[in-house]
Amino acid sequence: MLHTQSDVVFVKGLEVKAVIGVYEWERAITQPLRIDIALETDIRKAAASDDVVDALNYKAVCDDVTDWCQSMQAQLIEYLAEAIAEKLLAGYPCTKVTLSIAKPTAIGAAEAVGVQITRHAVNHDDT
Ligand SMILES: Nc1nc2c(c(=O)[nH]1)N=C([C@H](O)[C@@H](O)CO)CN2
Numbered sequence: 646m647l648h649t650q651s652d653v654v655f656v657k658g659l660e661v662k663a664v665i666g667v668y669e670w671e672r673a674i675t676q677p678l679r680i681d682i683a684l685e686t687d688i689r690k691a692a693a694s695d696d697v698v699d700a701l702n703y704k705a706v707c708d709d710v711t712d713w714c715q716s717m718q719a720q721l722i723e724y725l726a727e728a729i730a731e732k733l734l735a736g737y738p739c740t741k742v743t744l745s746i747a748k749p750t751a752i753g754a755a756e757a758v759g760v761q762i763t764r765h766a767v768n769h770d771d772t
Pocket residue numbers: 665666667668671720721722723748751752
């Protein structure tokens with residue numbers, strides 16, 4: 646199918662305090678994570694109805710991502726990013742997720758360190 650439109654619902658700079666890191670001292674504290682998310686989705690129904698029930702609700706995304714970060718207590722941000730992307734694709738009406746997770750306080754000499762990933766929904770029509 647030819648796609649003639651491309652829409653994104655995004656979250657920029659979501660700050661979450663969570664247990665994250667590989668070192669023993671990191672397991673005893675929380676650190677800030679700064680998260681950017683772009684969810685490729687069709688916004689036309691919400692744009693026509695002006696009703697949040699037709700929208701990919703970014704408030705729900707922020708609440709879910711915050712909960713997942715805090716409950717997972719991951720060591721690597723790679724592990725956390727992959728798990729969040731998988732959950733977003735499974736739980737929200739989106740076809741592609743681009744997600745970056747930064748640790749702004751991990752390396753004193755750097756503004757931030759982190760990862761960025763892009764994942765696509767599996768299209769079951771093709772199988
Ligand atoms: N690619 C990664 N490298 C490192 C990570 C990580 O999650 N991914 N984590 C650490 C430590 O937890 C670090 O943040 C402590 O300063 C080191 N390298």
